[in-house]
Amino acid sequence: MANSIWTIEEFTCTGCSMNYTATREEHAEEHVGHFKCNICSSVVHSWSGKHHFFGWQAVKTKPPVFGRRWAGVEW
Template structure:
């Protein structure tokens, strides 16, 4: 029996975790890169600076931040 109750994100089976650092406040973020064409950007939840901008073959989803003690100043 197959579980169909969970909705799958397009491209989720091919996702890659990618780390980013906000240049403004040094907050570390992780996002999932999926093979879905997109143009967008992600802003830092602390300082509102642009963490990453993208346009092309991939989209970045499921952003989460890490405590500043992990890599920030």
């Protein structure tokens, strides 16, 4: 990891307020991509530029309001 810069960033889905984290990695070349919400399929984050994201995952806190909608979400 000596020559790469990783930053963990947090995102919130505008559709259902689910929180996500992803790791941002700086690159010398351009990348384009996006991440979708696991719950409501909204695009939560998209990017283009000299960086890339990986490790997209839901923040593992149990939201008290969603109840059964969480059935079937894979942690």
